Amino acid sequence: MTAADRPVMIEAEGLTRRYGDAVVVDHLSLRVRAGELVVLLGGSGSGKTTTLKMINRLIEPTAGLVSLDGVDTADLPPHELRRRIGYVFQRIGLFPHMTVGENVAVTPVLLGWAPERIAARVDELLALVELDPEMRERHPQELSGGQQQRVGVARALASEPRVMLLDEPFGALDPVTRERLQQSFLRIRAALDLTTVFVTHDMTEALTLADRIGVMHDGRLLQVGTPSDLLTRPADRYVRRLMDTPRRQAAVIDALAGAATAEAGA
């Protein structure tokens, strides 16, 4: 079965958010199919975070609607909706007064799972995000940034959501750690068949992860397509310029590498 055959899991229709006169997200429509990973890509202030938060109603839309697996999210109590959607925050947001284990267990506790089931789930998740089981008793402050974000991902996955929203989750990490976490995440989402909206401003990250990329600028979704669609058929000047950046960077790297070989050969 190809991705295109699968049902639509997240559907946003005319999604709009205003603050006073400022239109921060402007009539955004987007469909994400089950198991698909869509990256929202755009510069800082383009409205990515606001869009993501409107999906799980951390921010209420001014207009438009979101449906999840065919159900209008406005019809669900917000806390129940959020327990069904994993959310990884830009600033991680682990609770400092709880241990790693308690942080991971928080949503299952809210859902009233039995303690044995929660304990087993925490073990499973720590293994999944490649953390040492003995981290369980530690407090978040005692962990490195990379480890903290692994805990953040584990917490978001705890209640076995089918949908994950991630807001620049690896933005603050060094490039090596970031790449390792990207690979971990790709493995996890394939294993769990997650439907994912992933926000980033990093072109390389978008190209690495995305099934499809949505380019945002000034609150509008300019174009949605596969990485190769965007590279070969950019819909407007902004998208073209954006897609040119990796090429320009590659050229710089090639030039430097060429100079280095030339030097070595001389």
Add this chain to the structure above:
Amino acid sequence: MSELLALLPGYLTAHLQLTLLALLLSIGVSVPLGIAATRLVWLEQPSLALAGVIQTVPSLALLAVMVPVLAALDLQSIGFLPAIVGLTLYGVLPVLRNTVIGIRGVDPALTEAARGVGMTPRQQLLMVELPLAMPVVVGGVRTATVWVVGIATLSTPVGATSLGNYIFSGLQTRNYASVIVGCIAAAGLAMLLDGLVRAIEVGLARRRRGRLVAALAAVVLLYGYAGATLAAPLLGDRERPIVIGTKSFTEQYVLGAVITGWIEHETSRPTSLLQSLGSLVAFDALDAGEIDVYVDYTGTLWANEMGRGDVRAGRAETLRGVREFLEVDHGMTLAATLGFENTYALAVRAADAERLDLRTIGDLVPHAPRLAIGADVEFFARPEWPAVRDTYGLDFREQRAMDASLMYQAAATNEVDVISAYTTDGRIAAYDLRVLEDDRGAIPPYDAILLAGARLAREAPDVLDALARLGGAIDADRMRALNLRVDERGEDPGTVGASLVRELAGRAPAAHRNAPPTRPGAP
């Protein structure tokens, strides 16, 4: 010293009751109010502002103000309740402010994360905001604890027993050991309670189970003890004792002991003594039925309670007016006039009296511009002061108000030259002062009288009769001698009062011993 320490269990228990209950109420009011203030924007400023205003009211005044406020609400206005209400109000600000600051201080990224993982607003508060705000809230509780323990010593003048009884009576009777015992006990209690709250805080923050459990157990025990001792008198339905009130100066302490001993001797009824009431609180306490008997002075009632500005009325006229006021307007009984006056008088150092040949107030006039007068806080605001000043044409270099207990000392050490002494005060002799004669009768009469509340006339006429037998029993010389024993020789006012009771009882056989035996067949 052993007499002082014998009082410690009672005072400490009463102090603990006040402090613990007031703190519990403060926390019970402030934490929910603080939480509400962080939820309802309109509530935050007014609640913090109100708590701040309460805090700026001097603590003694805050407690004293509760007396008329509660009386107007028809609630117990003397004793435990006004003290509890005042102390609770005082404890509110630190806890309220820290609750608001603590919750507001939680990183918004964490409250958003709380929503993001699916918490309801209530779960967000209980699982994230309150735990994270807890160290700040507990800091507020510690501040409140130390304040309330300290301020509870000021409950004494509104009629609630506390460690302040040591301090107030000690200051008045120059028993500095008593003052020091009171201060040390209060400081020790403050440190103990603060330490317990701190142990709970550390136990929570560092998850030290053992320490947390031990501290919580200690707190529960203390509350249990305070609760049990508070409830005990309510459960046993013993006969309500006759309550004798006193104001806070030596003579009143001595007379309190005299009346208590006399009633017990003459009627065998149980009594209890409520000491160190504020000067104006005592009358309200009698009016409200919180006490049954106390001693006041005709001139004081004339000016303060009856609001009469004419201080030149004669002794008999004043007494008649006061009696009518008490019996007609308030349903009280003027049970007896004790036989002495304790009036204001101007006094100077004996050496100055010799040197300047001072005998009457009039003799002061030419020297006044070089002299400073000191008086208790009340005196300069009373009608007596302008009456004396204008009758004689006195114009002092300086006038200084101070606590009555410090006034005599101030004269003896040349801080001031003239003071508004009380004529029966033993300290006049103790500090070698001379009273100047009021030969022009500017100062009104201050006959000491026994006031009895409506309840005695209704329920205990035998007590009224016994009190009446004290009429004329104490003349001014005798009163001065009794006061002197306390002020100069450092005897306990209770002991001094008891010795007078023995003397009076020896003179007139007790009434009830002459009564026929009530048990048939008794010899």
